[in-house]
Amino acid sequence: MPVLGLVVVLEDARAETRADVAARLAARAELSGLSLGEAAAHRWPAVLEGGSAREIESRVELLRTLPGVAGVDVVYADFEDLLARPPAAVSSELHGEG
Amino acid sequence: MELDRRSFVKLAAMAAATAAANRAPTASAATGPAQPGVSWDKAPCRFCGTGCHVQVGVKGGRVVAVAGDPEAEVNRGLLCVKGYHVGLALYGKDRLTRPLLKQGGRQVPISWERAIDVIADRVEADPKGFAIYGSGQWTIPEGYAAQKFMKGGLANNHIDPNARLCMASAVTGFLATYGVDEPAGCYDDLDHCDVLINWGNNPAEMHPVLFSRVIDRRSRGDEVLIIDISTRRTRSTAHAQHYLEFRPHTDLAIANGILHQLIANDSWNREFVEKHCAFKADSDPPGLHGRSISFDEFKQAVAEYTPERVEQISGVPARDIRMLGDLFGRRDVRITSLWCMGMNQHTRGTAINTLVHGVHLLSGHFGRPGDAPTSLTGQPSACGTAREVGTLAHLLPGGRLVQNAEHRKQAEEIWNLPEGRIHDEMGYHTVKMFEQWSKPAAEGGDISTLWVQVTNPGQTMPNRHKLFDPGVADPDKFLIVSDVYPTPTTAGADLVLPSAMWVEKNGIFGNSERRTQQWFKMVRPPGEARDDVWQTIAVARRLHERGYPGMKDKDGRFLFHIERDGGGPEPIWDWRRFREVNVDRALFEEYRAFSRLKHKDLAPYDVYVASRGLRWPVVEQPDGTWRETRFRFSGFDDPYVAEGQEFDFYHSPTKDGRAQIWFRPYEAPPESPDADYPLWLCTGRVLEHWHTASMTMRIPPLRRAMPNAYVEMHRDDARALSISDGEVVRVETRRGTIDLPVWIEGRGAPPRGTVFVPFFDESRLINDLTLDAHDPFSKQPDFKKCAARVRRIGEDANA
Numbered sequence: 001m002p003v004l005g006l007v008v009v010l011e012d013a014r015a016e017t018r019a020d021v022a023a024r025l026a027a028r029a030e031l032s033g034l035s036l037g038e039a040a041a042h043r044w045p046a047v048l049e050g051g052s053a054r055e056i057e058s059r060v061e062l063l064r065t066l067p068g069v070a071g072v073d074v075v076y077a078d079f080e081d082l083l084a085r086p087p088a089a090v091s092s093e094l095h096g097e098g
Numbered sequence: 099m100e101l102d103r104r105s106f107v108k109l110a111a112m113a114a115a116t117a118a119a120n121r122a123p124t125a126s127a128a129t130g131p132a133q134p135g136v137s138w139d140k141a142p143c144r145f146c147g148t149g150c151h152v153q154v155g156v157k158g159g160r161v162v163a164v165a166g167d168p169e170a171e172v173n174r175g176l177l178c179v180k181g182y183h184v185g186l187a188l189y190g191k192d193r194l195t196r197p198l199l200k201q202g203g204r205q206v207p208i209s210w211e212r213a214i215d216v217i218a219d220r221v222e223a224d225p226k227g228f229a230i231y232g233s234g235q236w237t238i239p240e241g242y243a244a245q246k247f248m249k250g251g252l253a254n255n256h257i258d259p260n261a262r263l264c265m266a267s268a269v270t271g272f273l274a275t276y277g278v279d280e281p282a283g284c285y286d287d288l289d290h291c292d293v294l295i296n297w298g299n300n301p302a303e304m305h306p307v308l309f310s311r312v313i314d315r316r317s318r319g320d321e322v323l324i325i326d327i328s329t330r331r332t333r334s335t336a337h338a339q340h341y342l343e344f345r346p347h348t349d350l351a352i353a354n355g356i357l358h359q360l361i362a363n364d365s366w367n368r369e370f371v372e373k374h375c376a377f378k379a380d381s382d383p384p385g386l387h388g389r390s391i392s393f394d395e396f397k398q399a400v401a402e403y404t405p406e407r408v409e410q411i412s413g414v415p416a417r418d419i420r421m422l423g424d425l426f427g428r429r430d431v432r433i434t435s436l437w438c439m440g441m442n443q444h445t446r447g448t449a450i451n452t453l454v455h456g457v458h459l460l461s462g463h464f465g466r467p468g469d470a471p472t473s474l475t476g477q478p479s480a481c482g483t484a485r486e487v488g489t490l491a492h493l494l495p496g497g498r499l500v501q502n503a504e505h506r507k508q509a510e511e512i513w514n515l516p517e518g519r520i521h522d523e524m525g526y527h528t529v530k531m532f533e534q535w536s537k538p539a540a541e542g543g544d545i546s547t548l549w550v551q552v553t554n555p556g557q558t559m560p561n562r563h564k565l566f567d568p569g570v571a572d573p574d575k576f577l578i579v580s581d582v583y584p585t586p587t588t589a590g591a592d593l594v595l596p597s598a599m600w601v602e603k604n605g606i607f608g609n610s611e612r613r614t615q616q617w618f619k620m621v622r623p624p625g626e627a628r629d630d631v632w633q634t635i636a637v638a639r640r641l642h643e644r645g646y647p648g649m650k651d652k653d654g655r656f657l658f659h660i661e662r663d664g665g666g667p668e669p670i671w672d673w674r675r676f677r678e679v680n681v682d683r684a685l686f687e688e689y690r691a692f693s694r695l696k697h698k699d700l701a702p703y704d705v706y707v708a709s710r711g712l713r714w715p716v717v718e719q720p721d722g723t724w725r726e727t728r729f730r731f732s733g734f735d736d737p738y739v740a741e742g743q744e745f746d747f748y749h750s751p752t753k754d755g756r757a758q759i760w761f762r763p764y765e766a767p768p769e770s771p772d773a774d775y776p777l778w779l780c781t782g783r784v785l786e787h788w789h790t791a792s793m794t795m796r797i798p799p800l801r802r803a804m805p806n807a808y809v810e811m812h813r814d815d816a817r818a819l820s821i822s823d824g825e826v827v828r829v830e831t832r833r834g835t836i837d838l839p840v841w842i843e844g845r846g847a848p849p850r851g852t853v854f855v856p857f858f859d860e861s862r863l864i865n866d867l868t869l870d871a872h873d874p875f876s877k878q879p880d881f882k883k884c885a886a887r888v889r890r891i892g893e894d895a896n897a
C-alpha cells in the first residue's frame with residue numbers, strides 16, 4: 001500500500017486557519033492515518049498511510065475538500081509493497097476492480 | 099533502534115514533504131529521499147507538457163517510489179495525481195513484450211529479425227508510399243532519428259507527429275506573429291502576473307502543477323485575478339473571479355472586442371507598438387503571412403467589434419468585454435494569458451492564436467515578467483520533438499523548411515548527404531496522411547504503409563470511421579505500430595513492435611517553456627521490448643545491408659554512423675551493443691548543430707545531465723558556463739537582442755524587428771447545431787487520465803477514480819429529453835454514434851445546448867463522432883465543436 005508524502009496548502013498563512021484545519025482533521029476519524037509535520041506558513045507537510053489504495057485515495061480527496069484547505073499536492077509515493085507481492089496479487093490489485 | 103522499512107519510507111515521505119513545503123532543496127534533493135536499498139535518479143514526468151521533474155526510486159530492477167524533485171524549478175517538489183503514479187505506468191500486466199505479425203487474421207509472435215525484415219520489405223516495395231506518424235511523446239533523439247531516416251534517408255517527407263492534433267495552430271500563430279515558433283515567456287510569468295487569463299483551457303486539471311503555483315501565491319496573500327474564458331465550467335472556473343462563458347467558436351469576436359476597446363479608449367501602448375509592431379490582415383489568396391496593413395486600416399477593421407456587437411456574437415456581456423479592455427489598457431498590472439487545446443483545436447486556430455498575441459502586443463503586455471501570451475502543450479515533448487526537431491511534414495530540424503532550397507542544403511551538410519537528397523515537397527500533414535492511407539490505392543490513396551510510433555491514432559483520429567477504419571480494413575494497406583500496451587491502434591495493426599518506455603531507456607524531452615530535460619535509463623524494458631530509436635536505426639541498417647542507396651551518406655557511411663572509440667563504426671543496430679552505448683548523446687550532439695540556425699541554441703548533452711533542464715536559447719558564457727533564456731525578445735534577458743535595445747523580434751516576418759498584430763474576423767464554424775443535431779459536442783481530457791489513457795488506465799487508483807467516459811449535460815437539456823443522471827443515452831453526430839452514461843453537474847458543467855465527452859475511454863470512442871474539418875494553415879482539426887444530438891436508447895431519433 002503506498003505511503004504518500006503530501007503538502008497540504010492552506011487558504012492562507014494565519015495561525016487561526018491552521019488551528020481550524022487541525023481541529024477539523026482531528027475530528028475526522030478517516031484521517032487518523034495522517035501525520036502532520038511542521039507547517040511552513042500556509043504549507044503543511046504530511047504523511048498519509050494505511051488502509052487500501054481506495055481508502056488512501058478517498059482520504060486525499062477528503063483532505064482536498066476540507067474547509068480551509070486550498071489544495072493538496074502529493075510529493076512522494078512509495079509503492080514497493082504493491083510491486084513486491086506475488087504476480088497474481090499484483091495483477092489483481094493493478095487490474096482487478098478491488 | 100533499527101527502523102523497519104515502513105518507518106524509513108514514512109521518514110523519507112515526510113522529508114520530501116517538508117522540503118517541498120519549505121520550497122527549499124534539502125540534502126536529499128540531489129540524491130533522493132533516504133531509503134535503504136533504493137537508488138534515485140532524476141527524470142521528467144512521462145505525462146504532460148508541464149515537464150515536472152520526478153526523482154525515481156529503483157530497487158531490485160524496478161521503480162518502487164517516486165518523489166517530486168525539489169531542485170526542479172518547474173514543480174519545486176510537487177507532483178499531480180498522474181505524476182506521483184507515473185512509476186506504476188511501467189507495470190501493467192499486459193505490456194507488449196514480443197513483436198507480433200498478423201497472420202491469418204491473428205497477431206502471432208515473431209522475432210525482431212523477422213519484424214525488421216518485414217518493415218524493410220515494405221519500404222523497398224514502395225518507398226514513396228511509406229509514412230511515419232509519430233508523436234509529441236517521442237524523445238528528442240527518437241524524433242530526430244525518425245526524421246533523418248525519412249527525410250534524409252528515404253527522401254520522403256511523409257512524416258508528421260500527433261502534435262498536429264494538439265498544438266499546430268499555436269505553431270502557425272507564433273510564426274505569423276513573430277516569425278519563429280514557441281512562447282517568448284515561461285512559467286516564471288505565473289509568479290509575477292497580477293492577472294491570469296485562461297482562454298478556453300482548464301489548467302486546474304490539465305496542467306495542475308502550474309495552476310497550483312498560482313493558487314499557492316494566493317494562499318501567501320498575493321492578489322491574483324483569474325479570468326476564465328470558456329465554453330463550459332471546469333475545476334479552473336471554481337478558482338476564477340470572472341467566468342466569461344462564450345458560444346463555441348466566438349473567441350475571435352472576444353479578442354477583437356478587446357482590440358477594439360484598446361483603440362476606442364486610446365489605451366493601447368502607442369510607444370511599444372510604434373517601435374516594435376506592424377499590422378497584418380488576411381491576403382487573397384490566403385497565406386500564413388497575409389498582407390501588411392496600416393494602423394488606420396486595422397482600426398477600421400476592428401471598429402465593428404463593439405462590446406455590444408461582441409455580446410451578440412459570443413453571448414459574453416458587453417460589460418465583461420469592457421472589463422477585459424480596461425484591464426489590458428492598464429500599465430500597472432501584469433497579464434499572462436494561457437491557452438491550450440481550446441484555441442488550437444479550432445478551424446480558426448491560427449486566427450485566434452494571432453489575435454491573442456495581438457491583444458498582448460497592442461496593449462504592450464509583453465516581455466516583462468508576468469506579461470506574456472503563452473500556449474501550453476499537452477504532451478511531454480510536443481515542443482522539444484515535434485516543433486524543435488521539426489518532425490512536422492513541412493519542416494527540417496531547427497525550424498528549417500523542406501521547401502526552402504537553402505534550408506535543405508543546410509540539412510544535407512549537417513547530415514553529410516549528397517546535395518539534392520532531401521525532397522522539396524511538403525509531406526502529408528496528419529489528416530491528409532490518414533486520408534491517403536484510408537483511401538484505396540485505386541482511388542489515389544498513395545500511402546501504402548504507415549508506421550505509428552508512440553501514439554494511438556486509432557483512438558484520437560477525428561472522424562475515425564473515415565480516417566482510420568478503412569485503412570485497417572484494406573488488405574493492401576499495412577499498419578506498423580510501436581507501443582507499450584495494446585490500444586485500439588495496435589488492435590488494427592499488421593505488425594506490432596513492443597517498445598521500451600520512459601526510464602527503461604535514455605531520453606530527452608522539451609517542455610512547454612522551451613526547457614530541454616535529459617534522463618538516463620534506470621530499469622530494463624520487459625521481455626523483448628526495445629527502444630523506438632533502436633527500431634528506427636535497425637530498419638535503416640537492414641536497408642543499408644540490402645544496398646538501399648539512401649541509407650548511406652555522401653562518403654558511403656551508414657546514415658546513423660557513430661564512430662566507436664578506437665575508430666570504425668559502432669554497431670548500434672545490434673541490440674546488445676545499443677544498450678551499452680549512449681546513442682542519445684551522439685544523436686543529440688549532431689542535432690545541436692541545427693538548433694543554432696534559428697536561435698534555439700542547445701547546450702552540450704552533458705550540461706543537461708547535470709541540470710533539471712534549461713530553457714533555450716542556451717548560450718555559452720565567457721567563463722565556460724551555459725546560460726538559459728527565460729524571456730525571449732526582451733533585451734534584459736535574451737542574448738540575441740542587440741545591446742541597448744529593449745525588445746527585438748529578430749525573426750520578424752517583415753524582417754524589420756517587428757512583431758505582427760493581426761486583424762482576423764470572426765467567421766461561423768463549419769458545422770453548427772441545427773434542427774436535427776441541436777447540441778454542441780465538445781471533447782477533451784480529464785485530470786486522472788493522460789490523453790487516451792493507455793498508460794493511466796493501467797494504474798489502478800487512476801482507473802478507479804475515472805473508470806469510464808460519460809457525457810456531461812446541462813440539467814435542463816436532460817430534463818427536456820426526460821433523461822436522468824446516470825442513464826445511458828445515445829450520442830450521435832452525422833459521423834457516428836456512441837452510448838454513454840449522463841453526468842449532470844459533474845466534473846464540468848456545460849451550459850444549455852452543449853454536451854462534453856472526454857476522449858480517454860478506448861471502449862467508447864468519441865472520435866467516431868468528431869469532425870475532421872481543420873484550420874487552413876495549421877491543418878489542425880477541430881475536436882471542440884460539432885453538431886450532435888442525445889436521445890434515450892430505444893427512442894427514434896425523429897420521434
Ligand code: SF4
Nearest residue numbers: 143145146150178181
Ligand atoms: S502536471 Fe504534468 S508533468 Fe507535472 S506531474 Fe502532473 S502529469 Fe506530470
